[in-house]
Amino acid sequence: MVSAPSPAPGGQSVTATEAPGRAAPPLPVKMVxxxxxxxxxxxxxxxxxEIRPLTTEAAITEVAAGVDDLSHTPHKTTTTVAMDFGCLTIDDGLKLYLFGTPGQERFGFMWxxxxxxxxxGLVIVDTRRLDDCYAAVDYFEHRGIPFAVAVNAFDGHVEHTLDEVRWALDVAESVPVITFDARERGSVRDALLVVLDVALTRAGG
Known part of the structure; x- marks a missing residue:
């Protein structure tokens, strides 16, 4: 920022220049x-x-429909074949970069x-078919990656209590098991903050 000229000794004038203050960019944090x-x-x-998400959606073919269970998602016409990507600025000091994994086992090599x-990581669970989330839970446990289990409230309700979900998944008490609505921005943000808290707590010892 340049200020107005100011008088100097001897009647001359000088121009004072102030370097603009630059805030440090937010810390980038990757979350799955x-x-x-x-x-x-x-x-x-x-x-x-906060940006238009990058998705790698492909149409569900008749062959894929014969492999993937569509009984609980009869209107689903596409599926992620590589990843989803988006980002969220938590505050001036922290920005989350989100990577969504493909759900089918045949794409597991990308994980x-x-x-x-x-x-x-945030492991999303549909209580109507808990078997489908065992692989994700095992993956994070075996690799020692902090995670939380988020039960997606389809149609506003869940089939089992959180205690029942914890027992069925056999996750440690240190792993949060919560409910959320994947369609609601605020609900998703709260779920991600739970993961962040778990990760930072573990990092702090």
């Missing part, structure tokens, strides 16, 4: 959104991202690349 097929991962990333460098 995982879970089984059709549990709401793409929906959650799309609901929270190692997607989770590399991730601070934590």
């Amino acid at each position: 959104v995982a879970g089984g097929f059709g549990v709401g991962k793409t929906t959650a990333v799309g609901a929270i991202s 190692d690349d997607l989770v590399q460098g991730a601070l934590g």
